[in-house]
Amino acid sequence: DIVMTQSPDSLAVSLGERATINCKSSQSLLYSSNNKNYLGWYQQKPGQPPKLLIYWASTRESGVPDRFSGSGSGTDFTLTISSLQAEDVAVYYCQQYFNDPYSFGQGTKLGIK
Amino acid sequence: QLQLQESGPGLVKPSETLSLTCTVSGGSISSSNYYWGWIRQPPGKGLEWIGNIYYRGNTYYNPSLKSRVTISVDTSKNQFSLKLSPVTAADTAVYYCARTEVVSVAAPYDSWGQGTLVTVSS
Numbered sequence: 702d703i704v705m706t707q708s709p710d711s712l713a714v715s716l717g718e719r720a721t722i723n724c725k726s727s728q729s730l731l732y733s734s735n736n737k738n739y740l741g742w743y744q745q746k747p748g749q750p751p752k753l754l755i756y757w758a759s760t761r762e763s764g765v766p767d768r769f770s771g772s773g774s775g776t777d778f779t780l781t782i783s784s785l786q787a788e789d790v791a792v793y794y795c796q797q798y799f800n801d802p803y804s805f806g807q808g809t810k811l812g813i814k
Numbered sequence: 815q816l817q818l819q820e821s822g823p824g825l826v827k828p829s830e831t832l833s834l835t836c837t838v839s840g841g842s843i844s845s846s847n848y849y850w851g852w853i854r855q856p857p858g859k860g861l862e863w864i865g866n867i868y869y870r871g872n873t874y875y876n877p878s879l880k881s882r883v884t885i886s887v888d889t890s891k892n893q894f895s896l897k898l899s900p901v902t903a904a905d906t907a908v909y910y911c912a913r914t915e916v917v918s919v920a921a922p923y924d925s926w927g928q929g930t931l932v933t934v935s936s
Contacts, residue, residue: 702877732919741922750910750926751861762924794861798920802876805861 703727703797707806713814720782722809724795729775739799742771742780746791816841818911818927826934831899836911836927844869844889849914851923852885852896854907867894901934
């Protein structure tokens, strides 16, 4: 099974500053036949379901603000929020969909400093 | 606009069967473009994939739960269902139903229900 490990577990950033969350997989998520990384990022606010932000490691879901970006390939990935807004306070999860069983990182709790 | 809604008992006794249904509206569960899945989240913890189903009945389960899980689909009602048996306190969680696109390997979940809390307790 693929293990997903996020860092840090929690993070506090000032409004308007950059926030960076890392995700590492125990094996490569790069599918050689299409050169895509099978990695997604979700945002979960209290009492709400997860919301898909990024898929294929770097493609923004429709309607997601462009301050959210994803990068990385293989086993190391990053979610960046370029300028933190108050509404971005949430827990963020990465998920691999390369191999069944699909697995999630443990989550990173993002708050305001 | 696609909506998914979970329903079922909020309290289940240990050793019994957890049964939930997800009703899909605003779209057809019989679309060849999507799988339908269940994911759970214990209180204050992370997300665990339970399994997926295709409208034709093809199922894919997490091996850690496979011996206890059954996912089924009822295309006439635009619903799919989850059964987990027998349950223990460790199965207490918010259960989400969600949709994922059919692609060459797999895809993330792009639409989710609001979730329903199931507590396992006597």
